[in-house]
Amino acid sequence: MAKKNEKGRYDNGPCPFCGRAIISLDHITKLSDGTEVCRDCVSKIRVMYPLKYWKKKGKKKTERLDPIEKLSKEEFRAAMEKAPEYLEDLRAKYGRNAVYAVEDIKMIPRGWFRPPYICTTGRVIFGYFDIGDEVEVVRRGFSAKVKIHDIERESAGEKGSDAWIRRGEGGYPLKWMVFSQKDLLIGPGDLIVKG
Numbered sequence: 001m002a003k004k005n006e007k008g009r010y011d012n013g014p015c016p017f018c019g020r021a022i023i024s025l026d027h028i029t030k031l032s033d034g035t036e037v038c039r040d041c042v043s044k045i046r047v048m049y050p051l052k053y054w055k056k057k058g059k060k061k062t063e064r065l066d067p068i069e070k071l072s073k074e075e076f077r078a079a080m081e082k083a084p085e086y087l088e089d090l091r092a093k094y095g096r097n098a099v100y101a102v103e104d105i106k107m108i109p110r111g112w113f114r115p116p117y118i119c120t121t122g123r124v125i126f127g128y129f130d131i132g133d134e135v136e137v138v139r140r141g142f143s144a145k146v147k148i149h150d151i152e153r154e155s156a157g158e159k160g161s162d163a164w165i166r167r168g169e170g171g172y173p174l175k176w177m178v179f180s181q182k183d184l185l186i187g188p189g190d191l192i193v194k195g
């Protein structure tokens with residue numbers, strides 16, 4: 001239970017895995033036994049336990065399913081030990097440092113002389129993507145270099161800084177990753193890769 005400290009801010013105590021104070025301005029993950037874990041430690045194993053979002057039929061509200069919330073403290077600790085090797089295997093499999101899988105696209109026209117915004121939704125399989133990153137679009141027999149124009153994570157109202165919301169990270173679905181480049185083709189099933 002969060003208590004206010006002498007500075008009047010909510011103090012959630014130290015994270016049991018890294019010892020850092022858990023910041024109540026961030027979304028706090030609670031394990032099945034009530035253990036509260038800091039955002040950085042959750043990020044380390046997120047790639048093994050991807051976050052899922054969906055909307056119920058006819059409902060506007062986004063639902064969220066976090067498989068990490070089903071883990072016990074011991075299971076979380078075991079996952080942290082396994083995570084580096086898991087990530088290495090993914091890097092070896094794809095031969096890249098970061099991979100984002102495009103699931104859907106929407107084109108937004110910008111006027112006569114300017115290429116449209118290609119707004120993709122999808123999920124970061126592993127690694128990190130930031131706005132401005134030079135990446136590659138990969139589909140069978142074809143690849144093109146492109147710069148990331150914008151990023152926003154999918155969310156169901158979770159708290160987080162703007163920098164956090166606007167970074168694509170392994171295991172997290174994106175509300176959008178936007179590109180705008182002349183003659184660029186991107187479609188569902190394409191991979192956006194980095195490094």
Ligand SMILES: [Zn+2]
Pocket residue numbers: 015016017018019020037038039040041042
């Ligand atoms: Zn931690």
